Amino acid sequence: MEWKESWQDEYLKWICGYANAYGGTIYIGTDDDGNVVGIDNARDLLERIPNKITDTMGIIADVNLLYKGELEYLQIIVDKYPSLISFRGKYYYRSGSTMREITGKELERALLKTQGRTWDGVPLPKLSVSDLKQDAIQLFKDKAVKRGRLTKEEVSVEDAILMDNLHLIDEDGYLIRAAMLAFYKDPEKWVTGSYIKIGYFGKSDSDLVYQDEVHGPLIEQVDKTVDLVYTKYMKALIDYEGVQRIEQFMFHKDAFREILLNAIVHMISSY
Template identity: 45%
Template sequence: MPESQNIEWKQGWRDEYLKWICGFANAKGGKIYIGKDDKGNVVGLEDYKRLMDDIPNKITSGLGLVCDVNLHQEASKYYIEIEVHPHDVPISFHGKYHFRSGSTKQELQGVALNEFLLRKSGKTWDDVTEPSASLDDIDEKAVEAFKKGAVKSGRLPQVENENDILQIFENLRLTKDGKLKRSAVLLFGKDPRNFYINAYVKIGKFGKSDDDLLSQEVIECNAFELANQTLEILDKKYFTKSISYDGLHRVETTEYPYEAIRETLLNAIVHRQYMGAPIQISLYDDKIMVWNFGTLLEPMTFEDLKHKHASHPRNPILADVFFKGGLIESWGRGTLKIIDECHAAGLPTPEISEMTGGIVVTIYKDIYNEKHLASLNLNERQLKAVLYVKEKKSISNSIYQDLCDVSKATASRDLTELTEKHMLLKRTGEVGAGTVYKLIGS
């Protein structure tokens, strides 16, 4: 039984372990074993009788909890099991709140503490009323844009003939007792930054390093218009386009798939913590990075995002209005759509990871163009083979031999370099005659 999200081993008892019990109670519960080393081996307790009296009393007096405290014996050695159940109400220890995340305990502070207390009370940040806001702060044009999207998507057709904004907001759960919620101000406000200073998007174009800032931009508007306005600026000022012709028709292809960038922005808007930093978009020669403040909510993992998964939006009211307004297609498919759009455009699989208290989505450009490949010092055979794979989707050792008129040994050496040194291709299929090579991310 390894130490994990729900298991903690301690060789002896210290009163500071009440923090761990507090953390388990605020998360999913768990068990603490007293009398085991860090590998889970029983080392035994000399004072187990006293501890069996002291520990329950300390838990009750220090945390206000009742836990199951059990004595066990293994090979004449005694150890204590403390079983902590999850609690719906927040539990504090000496006025501080602790939380079990993964195999570590953290003390909740600032934005994280605020969000934790809200969720324990059955609310989310976007569900709280904004007492100083009124309909005078609402942009009617944004509401009209929402109505058109809701009718077009077929998700709220009855809104077409409703002209009373307050009634529309009540139907969307954007009000409580006649007061606007934070979600209403964010979604449709004339200037949400009057209320939430970090509710904007920041764009930065960088050179060869993060110290080399070439240009920057700030986009300030309500959440319902934010993704489209940001995309418009990216498209006009930052994205380059390649030109080709289909017969007499001119075809422009952007360096990043439009829908992947749009979905990434919508995800950032819905899932960010609004009391933290703004959404930040960093553009480099080979990639674009979209960062938003706030980590994944339990029990989601980054691996879950690569597959079909249940939706856990940090701001469910924002997500619901986005869905009804036709901005997002369905809950829980955003990351899959980003990945699919990149693959369809021939780009590598985007990376989704945690960075400096937030989540960053990194989308890479087409690294399989001749200009970039020429910078990698590939030999002519390898360059020819990569472009072949880009067109034909895969290549085998035997096809490489025929394509480049080389021996099997030379083909194997070239292909190994392309997979292990240059990371341009990946091996798939069975070892031997069944092995084929494909583009990374395909």
């Protein structure tokens, strides 16, 4: 709730912020404590303000003329809107006494949220099932059957049917971003930085001894990264049982794989 002695067009930003947050009320013709001081042009503003709100934001707010004795003042009631509202091409959010512009990744997340989508659920109209890497799809099939997630019959279908069964195709028939990340041969074409970088450091954080980058579909990146870490980066304790060499690493491969997968998922969810 806000109390203002007179109307200024800048308050349209606040109305936009209320619509994008939880709604709110502005009183025009009151002091900072909510005491009515009245305004002389209440009836003129009663017509102008609703028009300004509709013209600049495409929404409707209730603008009411109130009285206290002989004093006239206005009440503007703004409802929360399910879709994100813009004011002259910009998006605002009002929380408590703070009003700020929504930009960057926060704006993208807010837009997707109002559409009922997540970042990885955005459709990619220019991507088709035939563009996906067959080796990556086959790797998924082999792993899914081996781990009992899917049966041989369930993976022995056309790629388009498999993608649809995995909910990687939206209601309009487009592959979504998650399909691209998992199976496209070069996901960096669509999302910059969608690769894994490994670094081996010496005695300090600035002492980078050597590094590697793992590119390609994410489902392949995971296996390649695990193999690379355990063959090049991770040291093992060596023991022997007769002539058999036994290697014991600091982390079991399955545990490291879980850590790596969690890191990838958290990175994706941060967009």
